[in-house]
Structure formats: structure tokens, C-alpha cells
Amino acid sequence: MSVEIKIGKREKAYELLQADAQKILKLIGVQMENLTMPQCPLYEEVLDTQMFGLSREIDFAVRLGLVRADEGRELLSSLERQVSALHEASTQK
Amino acid sequence: MSVEIKIGKREKAYELLQADAQKILKLIGVQMENLTMPQCPLYEEVLDTQMFGLSREIDFAVRLGLVRADEGRELLSSLERQVSALHEASTQK
Numbered sequence: 506m507s508v509e510i511k512i513g514k515r516e517k518a519y520e521l522l523q524a525d526a527q528k529i530l531k532l533i534g535v536q537m538e539n540l541t542m543p544q545c546p547l548y549e550e551v552l553d554t555q556m557f558g559l560s561r562e563i564d565f566a567v568r569l570g571l572v573r574a575d576e577g578r579e580l581l582s583s584l585e586r587q588v589s590a591l592h593e594a595s596t597q598k
Numbered sequence: 599m600s601v602e603i604k605i606g607k608r609e610k611a612y613e614l615l616q617a618d619a620q621k622i623l624k625l626i627g628v629q630m631e632n633l634t635m636p637q638c639p640l641y642e643e644v645l646d647t648q649m650f651g652l653s654r655e656i657d658f659a660v661r662l663g664l665v666r667a668d669e670g671r672e673l674l675s676s677l678e679r680q681v682s683a684l685h686e687a688s689t690q691k
Contacts (some may be wrong), residue, residue: 514607514662521661554650561651562658568614569607571662 518571519580522563526584529555533588537595552588559584611664612673615656619677622648626681630688645681652677 532555536548563577572580625648629641656670665673 514664518658518662521658525658554647557647558650558654561655565611565614565618565655565658569611569664571607 515571518566518569519576522559522566522572522577522580525559525562526580529559529584530587530591534591537591556581556584608664611659611662612669615652615659615665615670615673618652618655619673622652622677623680623684627684630684649674649677 529552533552536551560581563572563581566572567574567577622645626645629644653674656665656674659665660667660670
């Protein structure tokens with residue numbers, strides 16, 4: 506029973522973090538569509554702030570023992586790669 | 599056993615959040631001592647960013663069911679009150 510609960514919280518923690526990463530990606534996508542200026546300082550600021558927020562969540566989950574440190578790093582760098590790909594696709598339009 | 603584990607994670611979650619709030623308070627204190635300018639935009643930006651980071655952690659813990667929403671709000675507003683008090687003490691020097 507205790508193991509089940511632990512796994513449940515771990516899964517939920519990872520799911521929440523992934524959902525938050527997707528939300529950031531979507532926000533950045535919307536920003537790119539509407540601002541059409543990835544060089545805009547506001548864009549950079551929003552991205553930095555959002556990435557910082559997610560990194561704080563991940564760090565918290567790792568310290569709680571709900572997510573492994575390498576999983577957390579991978580989640581963050583995967584998001585970074587996706588944002589870069591979005592960025593590239595948008596500048597090549 | 600399962601209940602114990604759950605309580606353990608809840609306590610740990612709250613402890614971590616409180617420790618993070620204390621870290622922010624300390625950082626703001628150091629900034630005030632050294633910058634001696636609470637009106638400085640950099641100071642505001644650091645404070646906003648740190649508060650945002652903590653609010654993301656708290657929100658995550660609430661969504662995971664580890665911290666009650668009202669506990670989370672109280673933790674954040676308690677930190678805000680402490681920062682204000684620090685701010686006031688520093689401007690009255």
C-alpha cells in the first residue's frame with residue numbers, strides 16, 4: 506500500500522511537471538505567433554521567468570524525492586530543445 | 599504505514615517551502631544591506647522573480663495534495679509581510 510501511494514505521487518508529480526512544460530511551450534508558441542519578434546526583450550523575459558518557475562518546481566520535486574535529478578534535468582532540457590526548434594521554425598518563415 | 603509516509607511527505611514539503619521562503623528573505627536582506635536602494639529596479643526584479651519561483655513551488659505542492667491551498671497562500675503572504683517589514687526597517691535607517 507505504501508509503495509503504491511509513493512508511486513502514485515511520483516507519477517502525478519512527473520505528469521504535473523510535464524503538463525507545466527507543455528503550457529510554457531504553448532505560451533511561447535502563442536507569443537511567437539503574435540509578437541513575431543523572438544528578439545524582443547519581453548519575449549526573452551517571459552521565457553526566462555517561465556523556465557525559472559519550472560526549474561523551481563522540478564528542484565522542489567527532486568528534493569522531495571518524487572522525481573530523480575536526471576529525470577528533472579532531462580525534462581528541462583527537452584523543453585529547451587522544443588523551444589529552440591519552435592524559435593528556429595518561426596525565424597525561417 | 600501508508601498514512602505515515604503521506605504525513606512524512608507533507609511535512610517535508612512544508613519544511614522545504616518554508617526553508618525556501620527563509621532563503622528569499624535572507625537574499626533580500628543581503629541585497630538591502632549591499633545595494634542600499636530598495637527603489638532599484640534590479641532589487642524589484644530579483645524579488646519578483648524569487649516570489650514567482652516560490653509561488654510555482656507552492657502551487658505545485660498544492661496540486662500534488664501535499665500542502666493545503668490556504669496554507670500555501672499564508673506562507674506566501676507571510677513572506678510578503680516579512681519582506682515589507684525588512685523594507686520599512688531599511689528605509690527608516
